[in-house]
Amino acid sequence: MGRKRLQESTDGRPTVHTVAARAGVSIASASRVLNGVGGSPETIRKVRAAAAEVGYVPNAIARSLQSQRTGLVALAVEDIGNPVYVEMMRAIESVVAASGRQLLVHATGGQIANETALLRQLAHRYVDGMIVSPIRVTDDHLAALVDSPVPVVVVGQLAADAPVDNVRTDSRTGVGLAVDHLVAASRRRIGFVNGPLDTVPGAARDAGFRAALAAHGIDLDDRLVEVGDFQYAAGRAATERLLARARPDALVCANDLIAVGALHALLVAGHRVPEDVALVGMDDTELARMMFPQLSSVSLGSTERGRRAAELLLQRIADPTLPPRREQVAPSLAVRASSAAVPDAAPLFVSATGPAGADLPTPRTPEVTA
Amino acid sequence: MGRKRLQESTDGRPTVHTVAARAGVSIASASRVLNGVGGSPETIRKVRAAAAEVGYVPNAIARSLQSQRTGLVALAVEDIGNPVYVEMMRAIESVVAASGRQLLVHATGGQIANETALLRQLAHRYVDGMIVSPIRVTDDHLAALVDSPVPVVVVGQLAADAPVDNVRTDSRTGVGLAVDHLVAASRRRIGFVNGPLDTVPGAARDAGFRAALAAHGIDLDDRLVEVGDFQYAAGRAATERLLARARPDALVCANDLIAVGALHALLVAGHRVPEDVALVGMDDTELARMMFPQLSSVSLGSTERGRRAAELLLQRIADPTLPPRREQVAPSLAVRASSAAVPDAAPLFVSATGPAGADLPTPRTPEVTA
DNA sequence: CAGACTCCCGGAAACGTTTACAGCAGAGAG
DNA sequence: CTCTCTGCTGTAAACGTTTCCGGGAGTCTG
DSSP, X not given: OOOSSOOOSSSSOOOHHHHXXXXXXXXHHHHXXXXXXXXXXXXXXXXXXXXXXXXXXXXXXXXXXXXXXXXXXXXEESOTTSHHHHHHHHHHHHHHHHTTOEEEEEEOTTOXXXXXXXXXXXXXXXXXXXXXXXXXXXXXXXXXXXXXXXXXXXESOOOTTOOSEXXXXXXXXXXXXXXXXXXXXXXXXXXXXXXXXXXXXXXXXXXXXXXXXXXXXXXXXXGGEEEOXXXXXXXXXXXXXXXXXXOOSEEEESSHHHHHHHHHHHHHTTOXXXXXXXXXXXXXXXXXXXXXXXXXXXXXXXXXXXXXXXHHHHHHHHOTTSOOOEEEEOOEEEOOGGGOOXXXXXXXXXXXXXSTTTTTTSOSOOEEOO | OOOSSOOOSXXXXXXXXXXXXXXXXXXXXXXXXXTTSOOOHHXXXXXXXXXXXXXXXXXXXXXXXXXXXXXXXXXXXXXXXXHHHHHHHHHHHHHHHHTTOEEEEEEOTTOHHHHHHHHHHHTTTTSSEEEEEOSSOOHHHHHHHHTOSSOEEEEXXXXXXXXXXXXXXXXXXHHHHHXXXXXXXXXXXXEEEEOOTTSHHHHHHHHHHHHHHHHTTOOOOGGGEEEOOSSHHHHHHHHHHHHHHOOOSEEEESSHHHHHHHHHHHHHTTOOTTTTOEEEEESOOHHHHHSSSOOEEEEOOHHHHHHHHHHHHHHHHHOTTSOOOXXXXXXXXXXXXXXXXXXXXXXXOOSSSOSTTTTTTSOSOOEEOO
């Protein structure tokens, strides 16, 4: 038997050397066969057999070191519990998988240190590229993005001159759609439950809300504005605070999680939705359709943004010399039962009536692209 | 300037060679300084300066090839949109992060081919270990798990003799808790909305439901059992089918997503929850608390299972010779408004009454560990 | 002042793979 | 029969890092 220089046969996993020795060929031939390129029938047979016998499995890291690519793409979002990121992830995944790569998701928990550390660490070549959707952006952060060793695409607002591929939407305008819709439905005491103002989306949505009210000549009543986290619990608590001091006839929420919290707070407090208070969320996630009544929501095109981000990333991986590009996805409004303008005689929120026809007032996702 | 043998200064990224040459030291010294081990003050200064000047960033892949560890741990679940996995992920993440590693999440989409492929591919050393929660397990699958080149921990039911670290719960018993609770509340026409029977959890829950009814001497009415996916839409559709042919006074759902779908179907059909139909979900996720009324739910200890799985994995990574271990987490029942036994005079599902005290009937997660 | 000890340094090997290159045998063409 | 071409093979270099090891300089001890 050719036992010339086998690797540690004691515990080490088999390498291409092991297979080559066992098959009685050189490592070059073994590698070629294992990669399906070249090799005589006899060699192929011997190598295949040897590989199977020792249970050879190639070391992807060594391969990557050689090929300079890992076939992995990462997505970093702050909170994987937010369904909007799930939708985005699904869109990205389908594009990425189609290119033969795999998608890895990393939750940063929103801590900025975490996110920069991730960028500096993960991007140190473990992945071929990365899509990141930061909710806070510092200069430090931006610097890490710009001189990342691997291609990065940012989903979300970014400084106009940042030399980074960027897919954005206009949530400022998005909030405007919600306000327009509510005003058209004769609501005037429109409240707003927002996320933290020191975040990029929080700030944009606040600006959008103020601008929209102004455009309709409505004075902003500060008691109708509350701020919390972009989470369910915070949304519910913020709404409770708001309801304790004001009497809105409509509520715009900065995302669907907050809107669900608001809905809960409203119902617990005995308000009818939409009769007493109309409710509009944002992001138009599956969650909005899961509620009863179903929630109107401003779509920021998460799926579309995810798809485009993935495409930008793949293109940049293919050609790193491309100039930075920026794409924009327009918001739209999905009107559902939680804000449908209905006559008082036909309340949408039925609780103890007959079954027949009760489903009617809950329209199936009528998309009003305003 | 010592321009002896710099790497391709044209486009290639700086390597430790670049830094060493620029600092006028050997690559060994450069590496030592960059790793913070050894080096004279002067050398340290020179290397640090050189590294900063060229913007050196270590190649993690090369480092991993040498050290045989990547510092990455993967979690593979079928559907990242299911909040139960989000909870599990959070628990795992906190343990993994504490060990200085990073967690990557991969959604398999439930396709078994996908999952085995992932195992065979990702586990080819890109990660130091992997936690996987399969909902279907074939022999092929099991084989891939057993001779995975990296440590694997399975969350979920597995053949008793499978030599794989395993954290499980007893969802069979869990369903029993729900049925016991409903029977105690004088419900007798108890329906069941399950996931696919060819999945491990689906089969276990089906068995649990039948056993529990039998234990209470209740004959199973097949019209009260429906099957769909473990998803919201499927749960809603399945419940609609069930309601079209039967008249349950309680519904047990195989997970919270299904339960939310069932709630929607019930409310749309005009049934009051819990007066007309009591509802119990499973997994006790955040989603259950987000609903109105809040859903009772059988906790399968997702957080606990995630934590334990992560600990098992870290221990196995530290010592791969450990014998396979199996841990079990007991289910418990969280009773909330959707199944609270209340006198008819004080309906839980208030829809248009005053605000004061209306929150009372919605208890804050009273854990009844039966 | 000699010896032992400490500290730092550079050369070289190693991790496991892919691949450029050259050698070699066999086959077909002239 | 010789020349060329084709197809396969093995040697060795490369990817970028860490680390073992031997050597040299300096310091402390006796």
